[in-house]
Amino acid sequence: MLGVKTLQDLVKDDGATVSRRAFVDSDVYEAELEHIFARCWLYLGHESQVKEPGDYFTAYMGEDPVIVARNNEGEIVVLLNSCRHRGMRVCRSDEGNSKFFRCPYHGWSYDNHGKLVGVPRFSTGYHKELDRNKWGLIKVAQVTNYKGMIWATWDPDAPSFEEYLGGMKVYLDLMIDRMPEGLEVVGGVHKWTIEANWKLAADNFVGDMYHVPITHGSAHAIGIRKAWGDLGYQINPGNGHGFGGEFGGLAEGTEAATPYTPFLKQMRKRLSQEKGDYVNKIVPIGHLTIFPNFSALDTLRFRTFRVWNPRGPQCMEIHAWCMIDKSLPEELKSAVRQQYIFTFGPSGVFEQEDGENWSQCTASSRGWIGRQHDFNYGMGAGHETSVAESLEADLPGQMGGIWSEINQRGFYQRWQQLLSTRSWDEILTADGAER
């Protein structure tokens, strides 16, 4: 449990000042495992990764390994991937199809509801005295399938997922619910490691357009995007979530053009006739983070989802997917896939640089002196407007200009609230003004 003074020092000035300790300190990290990752809704994967009964994939919630399975009844279950006897992983493959998970240590077997169904030597060893009903795989407290996205939380007191999203719901829907039949995942996951604190990635995707013209300047230099202007938005809908981008989508250059772009623009035109002119400004919605560690990028060329899995205070393991609309013709699906691989993922001409930045930001905060000097997240403070006024639509949240760090401030304020171990009721009520 972090002391009150430490907590107060971690985030100050309504999120404009964040201590470097947040990014390197083991005590802070341990507090996060308990009060962030064990309390919040976390993204696991997409329903298209578990289509048939028996299908499963493995994932993480914080540092806890889980199995996400579609059981024989067709429901999606999320189970701690750890035998109740001595903790061995009962499932060691990334994905597959199996009705049972058998531990290779002492042979305890579980079905895909998590029920303990097989215990060797139950009579001769246990004298039938083991109550198998009490020793099933640990289940998450709540699971939800939100329009194909599988989210779960360990916290039975966490609000419903929709309440947790709050104002972010309407914007998330603009990314995932804009075509009939919904999304599917391109098969496979990009997994790679950066020696940096997970929050550097989460806060980058929540509100950092500022870094794009510099860190990703090579994209302009080779013509795959236009020069950056000052017209755009950062929207903070509350609850620590946020997204932002350029009006009309991150501006494409002429090189490596794809037929998906004109297709998306047609689709957007139809959507704007249905929902309102604001769609032309904020669809695709740009970069986003749903607190704490799910991020996405919605562009004129592709969509990617990613989870920044914490691996200690100075390391993260990234899992990233490419998402496509099920109803796209095959050649457009292929174009989207290729664009994603070319620009993002560990070899991506955009994404390569981020690892350099974040790992060295973390390393430079290990020293005693470095740690005494806080990070500055103050850009644009005091210059917020309401989204409803600025976009002339019935939409929630506060808005800053394209470079504003408004969303990072919201992210760290929610982070501090959770570390302060306030109840969910207190946290959600305190945020009332933003929702």
Added chain:
Amino acid sequence: MNSIDTKTGLTQEIEQFFYYEARMLDERQFEEWLQLFSDDIRYWMPVVSTRERGGREIAGDNELAFFDDNKTTLTLRVKRLYTDFAFAEEPPSRTSRFISNVQVESSGSSPEEVLSHCKFLVYRTRLETDMDVFFGTRKDTLHRVNGSWQIVRRKIILAQNVLGAKNLSIFF
């Protein structure tokens, strides 16, 4: 095993070609390296995952990959390295590439086309102490055009699931 060349000197020729290619990359001669690829190249590194025995570990054609480039995107990747903004390679990585276990066979479609299998091992160090080791299998289709070899298809199978590296800013 019957079709693997052991007699004609072809294998040694392909080995030398691969050593030249590796040297161009280690010496950062990226434009020279690009010349070794045909205009219709598919440069492909599918993702690899852990599956139960019998499961499909290597991603398929329409699935995720670390690279799935044509000549246009490969050219843009090289062009990027010559801009002032490729910070992932500025300062540049130090690489040492080793190609081994080269086995060559005729593709069956023409005497000017061969298939090769080899193993690659790439050490990369960056900055102060960053070190990555990449290794795996490479399958190439090569055409001889006017006496010189060109790479028409490359499939790189990296023997890793979760990459220990912070990026793949180099070529394989």
